[in-house]
Amino acid sequence: MNSPESLDSQPLEALIIGAGISGICIGRQLLQAGFKRIAIIEKSNDVSGTWLENSYPGCGCDVPAMLYSYSFAMKKDWTRKYALQPELLEYFRDCAEKFGLYPYLRLGQTVTQADWSDAEKLWLVKLQSGETLKTRVLISAVGQLNRPSIPSLPGMDSFQGPSFHSARWPKDFDPAGKRIAVIGSGASAIQIIPELAKTAAHTYVIQRSPNYIAPRNDHFYSSAARFLFKTVPGLAQLYRQYLFWSHEYLIYLYRKGSNWNRGFRSELVRKMRSRLPKALWRTVIPKYPAGCKRVLLSDNYLQSLSKENVTLCPEGAQGLTAEGVQLSDQTVPVDAVVYATGFESHPFLKSLQVTGREGALLSEAWAERPKTYYGIATEAFPNLFMLYGPNTNLGHNTIIAMIESQSGLITQCLQAMQRKQAQSMEVKSDAIARYDAQLQENLSRLVWTEKCGNWYTDQTGHIVNNWSGTVTSYRRQTKQLREEDFQFS
Structure with missing residues (x-):
């Protein structure tokens, strides 16, 4: 099996930022689809994201463990209905090992900047170490809840x-x-x-x-x-x-x-x-x-x-x-x-400067609020895909089901580019507009829009974190890539 260290002379097929639940899932999907020139950049010294970083007394999941696990890697011997952090950490570590991801990991490294090259049709990804990696596709798997929020109190x-x-x-x-x-x-x-x-x-x-x-x-x-x-x-x-x-x-x-x-x-x-x-x-x-x-x-x-x-x-x-x-x-x-004051749930990708086509800055494009295509892609940023992105969180079911659907759709995107021999693909503005209009209409019917100070709502009053319906509806809408919603070149 190739490792990213042997691929320095040629661009990666995909670079994944984050080795938490999302990064492990998409890494497995890409390898199974035959994409071997990949790298997973993780700021921590191991995989598992949330369950590596959080280890406070009583730390555990509020979704039943049998449901808070990959459908393709079920653990059938959970010790309890709601697993605690040590057992969850062990499970996701075991999954990364089972899926063969460790050779593709670059642990203890942080992505600071990502710039799209219009000339090369590649992402230039800068690490905190000063190294720059070139990749055809950039995938953010950084999650929504990983930046601790501490209130500013006098004294x-x-x-x-x-x-x-x-x-x-x-x-x-x-x-x-x-x-x-x-x-x-x-x-x-x-x-x-x-x-x-x-x-x-x-x-x-x-x-x-x-x-x-x-x-x-x-x-x-x-x-x-x-x-x-x-x-x-x-x-x-x-x-x-x-x-x-x-x-x-x-x-x-x-x-x-x-x-x-x-x-x-x-x-x-x-x-x-x-x-x-x-x-x-x-x-x-x-x-x-x-x-x-x-x-x-x-x-x-x-x-x-x-x-x-x-x-x-x-x-x-x-x-x-x-x-x-x-x-x-x-x-x-x-x-x-x-x-115990939670996390900064938005703006998204705050710690990373992302520059897309014709110098577009993601932070400016999303200054009012993020507009995406099913939370996985956005206009003016070719070959950039996201997992657990805007409006994909849930208030009622397991987020892992959403991540699996997103991973499947992103993998289809890479396969479509490969099949068409395209160097880039970008979601069309009208596809985003159609999706966003329906999303906002559905969100307006839910109690999250009431004034209660929840973390789903941004400074403009929009719900930017949560999906507006069932997991089943998201699965149905993202099961098959609609190539007509993208521009290939």
């Missing part, structure tokens, strides 16, 4: 204790006996706080805004169940299909102003009240429509708020002092501060 630099983002959790940090402030109450926070409450002297939950939280109903699989999944033909696949369709219908609960959505909220409120003391109902249960922000899953977060060594601070942090966190009416002394 942050004056705090004397350790402070860090949840995605940068120090391996040597021991919470035992410490007073800890967790700023944030979102997806990471609700996993961290119950774990801290076990050993920390006191945990302060600094909540900016509440979230709907449903029971996760997590459990370990029995040895008998794992044995049956591995040995009974089709059983694991059948269970995966059950999980898929039980999640797929949830998108209909997000219809704005619908009885479905009102009923969804009523059920969430009922379940939250059953796990909270009445004194916390007003501050912990949201008033905005259910689903406007991602509905979180936890079996123990709400209960942890009632522990003697946990204090909810619903007014948010006003700033930091040398010794603690300043609230609206007091300063709470703490030994450490954890920023």
